[in-house]
Amino acid sequence: MPHRLALHERQRQTALLLVLSVVIVASQVFSEYLTRTSLGVAAFWPATALLAAGLLALNGSRRLVLSGVFVASHLAVDLTTGDAVHLALLYTALDTLEALAVWGVCLRLAHGAPRIRTMRALTTLPTITTPIAAVFAVLCAAILSAGFGGSFVQIGLDWFLRDALGLAVMLPAALVLIDAEHRRSFKRSWPEQSALLFAVAAVTLLCAHPASGAPPFLIFPIALATAYRLGARGAAMASIIVAVITLPIAMSGASPRFNAILGPVAQARTIQVFIAVLFYTCLAAGLVLAQQDRLKRLLLRREQLTRAARSRALAATEAKTEFLATMSHEIRTPLNSVLGFAQLLAARHDLPPDARRQVNLIDSAGAALLTVLNDILEFSRVEAGQIELLPQPTSAPALLRDTVSIMAPEARAKGLALNIEIIDPVEALHELDADRLRQVLINILNNAVKFTEEGRIDTRLVIERGEVEDRLRFEIIDTGVGIDLDKQALLFQRFSQTDSSTSRLHGGSGLGLAIARTLIDVMGGRIGVDSVPGRGSCFWIELTAPTADEASAPERPKAATPGAARILIVDDHAVNLEIGAALLSLVGCEVDVAENGKQAVDQVQKAEYDLILMDIHMPLMDGLQATRAIKALGGRAGQTPIVAMSADALPRQVERCYAAGMVDHIAKPVQREVLYAKVDRWIRRR
Known part of the structure; x- marks a missing residue:
């Protein structure tokens, strides 16, 4: 490629040399024969400008060749038009030196061939060439008037206009025509x-x-x-x-x-x-x-x-x-086994204390891993701009109490006091996305428990009445390690932790608070922290929300207690089938299993089921294909509600399940409470 480019440039330079040589000769003939005034001076002399343009555009020996063509043709044309030899030599020498002067000044001022691409460049070029033309006009007039007589002013003016016009017009014109x-x-x-x-x-x-x-x-x-x-x-x-x-x-x-x-x-x-x-x-x-x-x-x-x-x-x-x-799928599948069997073991009453403690540790570790995994998936939703708020009439005090009750067991396990203070002169419901707000509060409370070894954690809600919207301020105050001032700004950045050393005591993905800040931003609120190292931290959230009508408030869900129902579980992993069957059998459900979608379709045609729990990735026929096939059966079989129970938990994967005809989705690893709530919901609708 470099060789080809070099060859192309040599060919271009040679072609340019030939064209300029022909044009220079033609311009000299044209000027001397067709534009001479009564004083014997050409009214328009573009040859000098063409030589200067060639000196600027050509390189190496081609400059010498073009200069030789200029000198030879200049002498020949001058002699053939009747000029004496000494005058022809004088004119040729002056024009050649003038072109060299233009070339040298342009190289110094423009650092190369000027590019006439803007009005500034167009007006700059005459300011360079006109003084040069004036200098050589004075020099020529002085030589001719001293040696041969004649008017110095008239000769100088005619020579100046001849050169200045040629340089001012032909030099920029030539540079424009040459410019690629x-x-x-x-x-x-x-x-x-x-x-x-x-x-x-x-x-x-x-x-x-x-x-x-x-x-x-x-x-x-x-x-x-x-x-x-x-x-x-x-x-x-x-x-x-x-x-x-x-x-x-x-x-x-x-x-x-x-x-x-x-x-x-x-x-x-x-x-x-x-x-x-x-x-x-x-x-x-x-x-x-x-x-x-x-x-x-x-x-x-x-x-x-x-x-x-x-x-x-x-x-x-x-x-x-x-x-x-x-x-996510590859991590959730084995994690489903870990948490599933841990839940089954925890439900047994014959475990010795040390074994129960170990089972609880397994369950806690699995839950922590699930939290990290969910943080990563939630962050992917945030980056994709797929966060949508679903505000509904919500009691902010009740929401805070529920959140604290969720984290209370972990706080008690560490010997921490967990207190609630609510200042609510409004005593009304507010339009809030309860699930998203609870997610943020749980994240902050979880950090407070994690980073507090002794003392207490105080949660406070202050509601102030406003003209249009009320102001809600949540505060979570701990007596933990605290945060240095220079590290507080890093808290709400993704993948950022105040302690990133290899010897840090607490793990985490570094995404929780970044997600929390994004969610609060979407809600139109603010989140921040005030902290003193060694004395604890105060994380606060400020929101504004309008009040809501109590009549439109949704009923709080009751604890799910699935009764006797016949359920078909479809999964190609035997461990998942065992866990699902065991969890549902504990609450009195009759469970059948199928190892792939084809078996599920066959079994649905032979027996009636109240609910089908369907995995997605399976051999022979996947869950989406099996769902479509069952829905196409018609009758009671085709009306059986099908709930996805899969490790596919990304939003677009869940949407594919709904598009295939499924009515709900349970993400693996399966949480017992979630499973029971979903099953209870759909068998009651049956």
Whole structure:
């Protein structure tokens, strides 16, 4: 690839050298033969500008070749037009040195070939070339007036206008035509380009022709139209076409519209001003349009990059979701066995004290692992923006009491006092998402119990009446280790812990408080902490909520006590079947089992069931296929409620279960209370 690029650049440089050589020779012939004034000085001399552009664009020996072509053709054209040898040598030397001076100053000031892509660059270039043209005009006038006589002022002015116009017009035009950026812009078809340039030539010829009455300013609209359609390159080519046509006609005196009646000097000045004004007007318009086109292409490119980045982000999110789904399933499946058998053992009355203690430790460790797993899944929901609040009439004091009662056994096990203080002058229900708020409170209370070795934990709720919404402030105050001030800011960041050392006493995923903060933010509240190291911490939550009508408050669920019911458990793991059957048998249910979806469909056709607990991933026929097949049976079998009992716990996985026809979902590892509540709910509806 580098070799191919180098070869392409060499070919481009060679082609550019050939084109510039031809154009330089043609421009010298054109200027000397067709634009000379009565004083013998060309009105427009672009050859010096073309040599300077070539010196800026070419490299190495190609600069020497182009300079040689310039010198040779300059001498030849001067001699053939009648100049003496010493004058031809003088003119050639001055023009060559002038081009070298322009090249050197541009290299120093612009650090390379100037790029005419903005109005600033367009106006900067004449400020570089015009002083150089003035210096060489003075030098030429001094030599000619001293050695050959003549007016110093007249010679200097004519020479200055000759060079200044050529450099001011042809140098930026050449740089625009060479610039690859301008070649990539305004790509039009060849017929359109040819038609526009032909129109410029036709209108210019019409305005400059002596037999026509068309005024010269009609050239401006067609030249600007060319700049509009072809950009800066179109403006440069249009200006060159106008100069090539108008200069010979005007300088010959055939066209009276360029002040020919005032004499040749006034005519030369008029045509020079006309070409300069036309060029800069059209090129300025072309550069503005090119800038807009460049910004449009940049915006399009950024949009493409944004779409590509979004696609990569979506793919990464999808991969992360698939990873979480797989790992969640693989962790929950064995954890179901651990917690399931621990619950079965804990329900036995013949265990010795030390064995019961060990079983409780297994259950506690499994519950801690389940908490970490649930935190990770909850965090994935938070990142995906899938948190939706379900506010309903809720008693905030009752919610706090229920939360404290959940954590009370763990606090008592550590010998901690757990106190509640409620200041509620409102004594009304409020529109709150009880489940989400309970999740946050449990997380904070769990941390308080975890990091407090002795003393007490105080929970406080203060409700203040407001004009539109009431203000609720929950506080959980412990006498634990406390938190350093510089670490308090890290508490609510994901995967962050105040003690991240390998010797830390307490584990955790570092996600709980980050999830809590997100949930409180979604509720429109605030969460924070005030802490003193060694003296404890106070975590607080502030919410605003409107009061709710007590008549619309949902009834508090009663403890689930499933009665006698015939239930089919479908799972391909024998351990899961054993746990499920044992837990349901404890409350008097009659349980049948099936090892895959195909067996489940067959058994449903042979016997009637009050409820079906269906796993998802199974051989021969998975749970989703089996659910659809059972629903398609019709009759009483097709109406049997099917509840998913699976380690697939991500939101979209649960949605797939509902879409297949299932009525509810129980996530593994199965918690006995949750299982009993779900079973009781659906067999009562049967």
